[in-house]
Amino acid sequence: MSYEIWIIIVASLVGITCGVIGCFLILRKLAMLADAISHTVLLGIVLAFLISQSMNGIYMLIGAAIVGLFTAMLIQFLNHKGIQEDASIGVVFTFFFAIGVILITVFADSVHLDVDHALMGEIAFVPFDMVEIGFLPPLPKAFIMLLSILILNIILMMLFYKELKITSFDPALAAAIGIPVMFIHYLLMGMVSVSTVASFDSVGAILVVAMLIAPGASAYLLTNKLSHMLCLSAFFGVLAAISGYYVATWIDSSISGSMAMMSGVLFALVFIFSPTKGLLGKKMNHKRFRSESTAP
Template sequence: MSYEAWILIIGSMAGITCGVVGCFLILRKLSMLADAISHTVLLGIVLAFLISQSMNGLYMLIGAAAVGLLTAVFVQLLHSSGIQEDASIGVVFTFLFAIGVILITIFADNVHLDVDHALMGEIAFVPFDLVQIGFLPPLPKAFLMLASVLIINLVIIVLFYKEFKITSFDPQMAAAIGIPVLLIHYLLMGMVSITTVASFDSVGAILVVAMLIAPGASAYLLTNKLSVMLLLSAVFGVIAAVVGYYAASYIDASISGCMAMMNGIIFLLVFLFSPSKGILSKRLPQKKLHEQIGK
C-alpha cells in the first residue's frame, strides 16, 4: 500500500475513533474533560515505559487508561467536595500533565518519547514505523493500535448502548432504574484514554481534542437521534482527515494541523447552515416574518 494511502487510512481511523467516543462527551457536557485526559495520559505513557522499559503499544494503552481513569476520579472527588468542575479539571490536568513532562525530561530523554512528539504528533512519519505480527505483512504500528482501539470501543458501545444512552441524556433516571451511572462514566473515561493514546502518533495530545470534540459537536447540530449522531461524527472525522491531508499537501503545512483545522471548518459550516439549529437557518424565518409584517 502506498505512503499516501496509509496516511489517509490512519487519519480516517483516528477521525472515526475519536468522533464516535466524542459524541458521548458532548452529550454529557464533558468536552473539557477530554482536553484534560488527552494531556494527563502522557503521565500514563511515561510510567508504562519506565515500568516495562518497552514502547509496546499494549503497555501504553494500559498506562493511559489507568491515568485517564485517575484523572476522572480526581476531578469527581474535587467536584463533589464543592469545587467547581472547571476548576477541578484545571487543577488535576495541569498537575498530572506537569509530572508527565518532568518524568520524560529526566528519565526518557534518550528514547523516542519526547514532549514535542507527544504533544503535536506527526502522521507523516507513521507509515515508516512498521511492526510484524504473525503471517501478516509489516503494518504501521499506529494502524494496528487504532484498529484495535476502534474495535474495542465499538464492541463496548454496542454492548452498553442502552446504558450509555440513558446515562448521557438522563443520569437521574438511569440511577433510579438501577444502571451503575458512575461505572458507565469511568468506562467512558477509559475509552477516551485509550483513544487518545492510539491517536498520539497521528495528531498528538493537543490536536486530538479537535478530533474528539468537533465531529460530535457538528453531528449534534444536525440530528436529535444518537445513532445518527454517531454515524455523522464518524463521517465528519473521515472527511476532515482526507480533506485535511490534501490541504496540507497543497499549502505544505502540518498534516495533523490541517486535519484539526478541517474539523473546525466543518463545524463552522454546520453551525451556520444546519437546517434546524444553524444560525442562518434560524434567522431566515425571522426575516420572512418581518417581511410579511411589513407588507
C-alpha cells in the same frame, strides 16, 4: 500499499474513533474532562515507558488508561469535596501534564519521546513502522492499534448502547431504573483514555481534543437523533482527516495541526449553514415564520 494511502487510512481511523466517542462527551457535558484526560495521558505514557523501558503499545495503553481513569476519579473527588468543576479540572490536568513534561525533560536521554512528538504526533512516520502478524501482509503498527481500539469501542457501545443513551440524556432516570451510572461513566472515561492513546502517536495529545470534540459538535448541530449523530460525527471525523491531509501537503505543514484546523473549519461551515440550527437556517426560519404570521 503506498505511503500516502496509509496516512489517509490511519488519519481516518483517528477521525472515526474519536468522532464517535466525542458525541457522548458532548451530550454528557464532559468535553473539558476529555480535554483534561488527553493532557494527562502524556504522564501515563511517560510512566509506562520509564517502568517497562519499552515503546510497546500495550504498556502505553495500560499506563494511559490507568492515568486517565485516575484523572477522572481525582477530578470527581475534588468536585465532591466542594471545589467547582472547572477549577478541579484545571488543577488536576495542569499538574499531571507538568509532571509529564518534567519527566520527559529529566529523562530526556533515555526516553524516546520528545515533547514535539507529544504535542503534534508523527503521522508522517506511521507508514515506516510496519509489523507482520501471521499470514497478513505488513501493516503499520498505528493502523493495527487504532483498528483494534475502534472495534473494541464499537463492541462496548453496542453492548451498552441503551445504558449510554439513557445515562447521557437522563441520569436521574437511569439511576432510578437501576443502571450503574458510575460504572458507565468510568467505562466511557476508559474508552476516552485508550482512544486518546491509540491516536496519540498520530495526532499528539492536544490535537486529539479537536478530533474528539469538533466532529461531534458539528453533528450535534445537524440532527436530534443519537444514532444519526454518531454516524455524522464519524463522517465529519473522516472528512477532517482527509481534507486536513491534503491541506497539509498543499501548504507543506504539520498534518495533525491541519487536521485539527480543518475540523474547526468544518464546524464553522456547519455552524453557519446548518438548515435547522445554523445561523442562516435560524434566520430563514425566523423570516418564514414572520411572513407566515403576517400573511392574511
